[in-house]
Amino acid sequence: MxxxxxxxxxxxxxxxxxxxxxxxxxxxxxxxxxxxxxxxxxxxxxxxxxxxxxxxxxxxxxxxxxxxxxxxxxxxxxxxxxxxxxxxxxxxxxxxxxxxxxxxxxxxxxxxxxxxxxxxxxxxxxxxxxxxxxxxxxxxxxxxxxxxxxxxxxxxxxxxxxxxxxxxxxxxxxxxxxxxxxxxxxxxxxxxxxxxxxxxxxxxxxxxxxxxxxxxxxxxxxxxxxxxxxxxxxxxxxxxxxxxxxxxxxxxxxxxxxxxxxxxGDEKGLVLPPAIAPDQVTIIPIIFKDGGEEVMAKCNEIESSLQSSGIRVKIDDRDMRPGKKFYDFELSGCPIRIELGPRDLAENKAILVRRDTLEKIEINLEENYTSKIQEIFEEIAINLKNKAWKHTEENITHSSNLDEVKDIVANGKIVSVDWCGDEDCGKEIEEITELDILGTQAEEGKEKKEKELDTKEPNTEEPDAETRTTCINCKKEAKYKALIAKTY
Amino acid sequence: MxxxxxxxxxxxxxxxxxxxxxxxxxxxxxxxxxxxxxxxxxxxxxxxxxxxxxxxxxxxxxxxxxxxxxxxxxxxxxxxxxxxxxxxxxxxxxxxxxxxxxxxxxxxxxxxxxxxxxxxxxxxxxxxxxxxxxxxxxxxxxxxxxxxxxxxxxxxxxxxxxxxxxxxxxxxxxxxxxxxxxxxxxxxxxxxxxxxxxxxxxxxxxxxxxxxxxxxxxxxxxxxxxxxxxxxxxxxxxxxxxxxxxxxxxxxxxxxxxxxxxxxGDEKGLVLPPAIAPDQVTIIPIIFKDGGEEVMAKCNEIESSLQSSGIRVKIDDRDMRPGKKFYDFELSGCPIRIELGPRDLAENKAILVRRDTLEKIEINLEENYTSKIQEIFEEIAINLKNKAWKHTEENITHSSNLDEVKDIVANGKIVSVDWCGDEDCGKEIEEITELDILGTQAEEGKEKKEKELDTKEPNTEEPDAETRTTCINCKKEAKYKALIAKTY
CATH class of the missing domain: 3.30.930.10 (Bira Bifunctional Protein; Domain 2)
Structure with a gap:
């Protein structure tokens, strides 16, 4: 972007x-x-x-x-x-x-x-x-x-x-x-x-x-x-x-x-997880000179069918070209659109478009398309989550050189460093880098045990002896992994 | 009260x-x-x-x-x-x-x-x-x-x-x-x-x-x-x-x-229309020394069954005497309570109590008690409405003597009077009675026609010639029925 x-x-x-x-x-x-x-x-x-x-x-x-x-x-x-x-x-x-x-x-x-x-x-x-x-x-x-x-x-x-x-x-x-x-x-x-x-x-x-x-x-x-x-x-x-x-x-x-x-969100507009999208499905009738009534009747039927499964659905029956409707659909973040024209109707199918990938999927209207749509909702939710997590994880870089931290962050990344945990040293790091220490992180994957919860610092455990490192700034023994970033 | x-x-x-x-x-x-x-x-x-x-x-x-x-x-x-x-x-x-x-x-x-x-x-x-x-x-x-x-x-x-x-x-x-x-x-x-x-x-x-x-x-x-x-x-x-x-x-x-x-509400507490009651049904297990588990199991079964019909239900399983639970039920305004003890369980029945009338109704647990409860919800809603409207209607009195208006209201009623509609006269009525004119009323039962809506006074029509009366205060021709009351 x-x-x-x-x-x-x-x-x-x-x-x-x-x-x-x-x-x-x-x-x-x-x-x-x-x-x-x-x-x-x-x-x-x-x-x-x-x-x-x-x-x-x-x-x-x-x-x-x-x-x-x-x-x-x-x-x-x-x-x-x-x-x-x-x-x-x-x-x-x-x-x-x-x-x-x-x-x-x-x-x-x-x-x-x-x-x-x-x-x-x-x-x-x-x-x-x-x-x-x-x-x-x-x-x-x-x-x-x-x-x-x-x-x-x-x-x-x-x-x-x-x-x-x-x-x-x-x-x-x-x-x-x-x-x-x-x-x-x-x-x-x-x-x-x-x-x-x-x-x-x-x-x-x-x-x-x-x-x-x-x-x-x-x-x-x-x-x-x-x-x-x-x-x-x-x-x-x-x-x-x-x-x-x-x-x-x-x-x-x-x-x-x-x-x-x-x-x-992307260049075309909002992209929303289905659970929270104001409209979850938009039905767009593709109407030419003839056959408009039959197409509309089928759109209404699909609408009722989806509604009865608790899906938030609307028909975009505004009197305008489909192109403008597709544009608005993409802008609004609605997760799925269904296009239905006279030819689709004749074949008892419809075209479904996913907002997240813009992939087109043909659906058979004789089959249970509601559960198909529920499945696609699931896939969209998972895709959004994976994509977002991947992007975040790719942008966390470890560094043990304080001089390069500022540059790495200037290139749009978060830096993970080893830190002694000392207040004066931490403030010095913030001053030198002109950035913020977000805080100290729990070791990933390490299960926290019930008994550790009664300390005041449940999430910040001292590393094992073999993994000991030195603080990025003061070079004393590092007690924590700390994240440094440019913050809002 | x-x-x-x-x-x-x-x-x-x-x-x-x-x-x-x-x-x-x-x-x-x-x-x-x-x-x-x-x-x-x-x-x-x-x-x-x-x-x-x-x-x-x-x-x-x-x-x-x-x-x-x-x-x-x-x-x-x-x-x-x-x-x-x-x-x-x-x-x-x-x-x-x-x-x-x-x-x-x-x-x-x-x-x-x-x-x-x-x-x-x-x-x-x-x-x-x-x-x-x-x-x-x-x-x-x-x-x-x-x-x-x-x-x-x-x-x-x-x-x-x-x-x-x-x-x-x-x-x-x-x-x-x-x-x-x-x-x-x-x-x-x-x-x-x-x-x-x-x-x-x-x-x-x-x-x-x-x-x-x-x-x-x-x-x-x-x-x-x-x-x-x-x-x-x-x-x-x-x-x-x-x-x-x-x-x-x-x-x-x-x-x-x-x-x-x-x-x-009444002397015992809240009385709520079922649609808006926080809990719609309270189940109270009546547990003696023996048979407690079976009673609780049945209470849980009733709870699930009502919940699956969208009824808001809770079991009051607090460790205290039923009398205190009945007291709390009445205070809370929950529309229905169901009591179930070992003897009821043996006969596959339960006792249902309506909050509005405190009437006891035996329900057969082999029958469709959920729809029975939905019916009773309806009856409670209608009963509350009828009772409240009756009380209001009984307390509206017509008067054509300004001297008695204050006394009637002091006795807890609303007074309906004929009024000319003149601002000075209205303010004089308020001053004399030390009460408020709520406003002018539409004639009851008279259908408003579409064309009348384009005037600025849609709800206040002049009475027909044969029903003409004089203003309670100035004795000029009365144009409206006005309500006088002590207001909050």
Missing amino acids: EDFSKWYHNILEEAEIIDSRYPIKGMSVWLPHGFKLRKYILKELKELFDKDHEEVLFPLLVPEDELAKEGIHVKGFEDEVYWVTHGGQKELNKKLAIRPTSETAMYPMFSLWVRSHIDLPMKFYQVVNTFRYETKHTRPLIRVREITTFKEAHTVHSNQEDAAKQVEIAIELYKKLFDMLAIPYLISKRPVWDKFPGADYTMAFDTFFPDGKTLQIGTVHNLGQTFAKTFDIKFENNEGNHEYAYQTCYGLSDRVIASVIAIH | EDFSKWYHNILEEAEIIDSRYPIKGMSVWLPHGFKLRKYILKELKELFDKDHEEVLFPLLVPEDELAKEGIHVKGFEDEVYWVTHGGQKELNKKLAIRPTSETAMYPMFSLWVRSHIDLPMKFYQVVNTFRYETKHTRPLIRVREITTFKEAHTVHSNQEDAAKQVEIAIELYKKLFDMLAIPYLISKRPVWDKFPGADYTMAFDTFFPDGKTLQIGTVHNLGQTFAKTFDIKFENNEGNHEYAYQTCYGLSDRVIASVIAIH
């Missing part, structure tokens, strides 16, 4: 995802087609979360004193909180913050709700809009001032082990979601200077964008007892004593939708 | 609908059970709207200059708009309003979207939170500062007739929704001094609460060309000339949920 940024802005407009002409910088309107894409992604997400979490809804506004309670947390957000100071013509007695995230809205209530160890764990989530007064350059769905789709989960536990386990459970949930969306991810533990303000540690998902930059698309935080102490969230334990609770929180945003668009 | 207000606050807390202890007046937290109730109501609402409207999502914040553009409109809201004045530590160049409603957020975009008569009508809706800085006494879900569930639809038309017809279409949509929720309604045309700021006229739905007051639960506004002129929404007509568009908008809020709770 020649100019990703231009392509991205164009596709959001042309595929009618959002309209960014709204008269406030960093805030956009979800258009009907984009809204549907968002809706089906949220449907999948909610199905995953409803199994084990309760959905709730907290107020948008947070009193100033609650926001200020947790010192480290508020410091992380104070430059980007929007403040409500007036109601009507009147100045408010107490300023109200528009939530940048909901810890300080939720935890005063958790303090009222949590009573006994019997009530724990508690697992809640909500999907809301949140706000950040971004001073950097904004970019639709990526860096915005109104995050319209903020999924945040918050859990409360009676011990440290359960909180650490919940971090792993959340990571598995997010992996399922991203796999379903065919979005590749790199999971790492953020360096201490980049963790969530107030958290013990932060695990993060980054995805690799077509322009060679990585985008943070999900984070999971182990909050330890920090917020419980600030907001007085205590429970009575088995022995009848009162203890501070252990908490986690984890979040996703509009960036998940941005990734689906950016990672799968 | 002795003290409705106390009952209402208690039930919101005990049935775990919302938690109103959030530290900002007029803003509450939706708890899991309440959230589900809200979710299923929204599901029904969205199904109705998705047939003919496109769902969109506009930003929460509105620039001050856009909000101020439509003079009459802004005057109606200026005392209750929350203002965002700071981003981080910095004062914003331009203040931002938190939407009290979205006309001024949407219509600048409509001005970009509307081009030709071919694009019209456009029909959009969104479900969002909106804010009003209420200075009156707040009441959860009824008079709040954060309206968490604001469904607003906005339509654009190429002529006055279509806009007037859309008002009627919207009224029919709302009737369907309220009928499904078994909420009775009185439809009237609001007096001019009580219409939506900026509208040509406002049609309103009011419902009758157990405390004798009426609550506005839905409004439909014909906006004429007022906003089109302000926001420059023009289309090219058939002749190639540019014309201002015609608009309508219509909205519902949390009050719909409040009405479901208040109108159907």
